[in-house]
Amino acid sequence: MPVGTAATVKAMRPESVAETGAEILLGNTYHLMLRPTAERIAELGGLHRFMNWPKPILTDSGGFQVMSLAGRRKIDAEGVTFQSHIDGSRHRLTPARSIEIQHLLGSDVTMAFDECTPFPADHRTAAESMRLSMRWAADSRAAFRDRPGYALFGIVQGSVYDDLRRESAAALTGIGFDGYAIGGLAVGEGQAEMLRVLDVTAPLLPGDRPRYLMGVGKPADLVGAVRRGVDMFDCVLPTRSGRTGQALTRRGPVNVRNARHAADPRPLDPECGCPACTGYSRAYLHHLSKAEEILGPMLLTWHNLHYYQELMAGLREAIAKGELDAFAARFEAEQAAGDLPPL
Structure with a gap:
């Protein structure tokens, strides 16, 4: 919720x-x-x-x-x-x-x-x-x-x-x-x-x-x-994190304020279908955050809520299929892998 x-x-x-x-x-x-x-x-x-x-x-x-x-x-x-x-x-x-x-x-x-x-x-x-x-x-x-x-x-x-x-x-x-x-x-x-x-x-x-x-x-x-x-x-974590420049992703947290994202044309998460990931680059999100533009918190909050709902939907589907343990193992492996490597 x-x-x-x-x-x-x-x-x-x-x-x-x-x-x-x-x-x-x-x-x-x-x-x-x-x-x-x-x-x-x-x-x-x-x-x-x-x-x-x-x-x-x-x-x-x-x-x-x-x-x-x-x-x-x-x-x-x-x-x-x-x-x-x-x-x-x-x-x-x-x-x-x-x-x-x-x-x-x-x-x-x-x-x-x-x-x-x-x-x-x-x-x-x-x-x-x-x-x-x-x-x-x-x-x-x-x-x-x-x-x-x-x-x-x-x-x-x-x-x-x-x-x-x-x-x-x-x-x-x-x-x-x-x-x-x-x-x-x-x-x-x-x-x-x-x-x-x-x-x-x-x-x-x-x-x-x-x-x-x-x-x-x-x-x-x-x-x-x-x-x-x-x-x-x-x-409050997904919304509060979105307002402070942190995206929560399937590969763990990403702080868009970090300098490594300043010239990165890739999305936060290539597999995510939220507006922040389908329409904007990490470089743009970094810029919004550094410039303290209100669109930055809006897009990151949208992304975080989308990710949480996607995670919960995945859990529901896994339960229905009797595959909860396998889902949890994949989740843990993705989180452990960490963010995309720098360009």
Whole structure:
């Protein structure tokens, strides 16, 4: 899922995002709550109409900001009080309020309100955080308005502790959700530990419901997680990298700002069908980046999103054909080969 935090995927028109193959976007409850407000978006016809995206939208619950804005919030048993990063105004976010905001936005997939446990955290801290999230999960379930075509996902927490992940998964499946997310990863624990936690956690979640790994990640993370049973992802990496001159390709990352590309007439990836690769050279992309022209971030963002969607489509096809291991081996070999040699 491309990330559209403030009701936009940065540097992309919604029509362009759809052309990459994206079927669903992610929006952010906390940021839209503050500006322009969920109530205003509802008055204007909902988030789909507001941002001109007719396909599904998943909204996170604001739980990540409970962690990332630690200096601006106070947690209690019932919810979180935030100080706005925009103007310093105070706001209250509880499970019921988070669900209400997501309802006003018209989210197709609503996320339960939780606390994303920071890393590192000792076992006691992680346990207290996870159990608070499970209480909030039950409150979120009670506040959600069931209706056809809309879903509510619970979020497994527990940091890197196997027993806490098992306890959290049991609590959520006991409550019952339409899908299950795995949160609290990609927060500094490293890929090997993340995959180890997935080995423990994913099998605990119902096989007939979507499994969503939140905030992940690099292409190798996606392949590794899919091999462990994960279905859905979101990450700012493809768009953020595109804005900083980095293209993510089947042969690994390419920094177009590097001088070696200044006179290179070749495309970023000869096998890629995105506009950046079919219409422009590495030399031109290098020039745009060095000149700080806005077209550079636009083209690189388009390329990165196209590559991610192509990678996920390849994984789906490989699963359907029973060839996932072979696909993963080819992916790893291409990544290991590195970028095209200099001319």
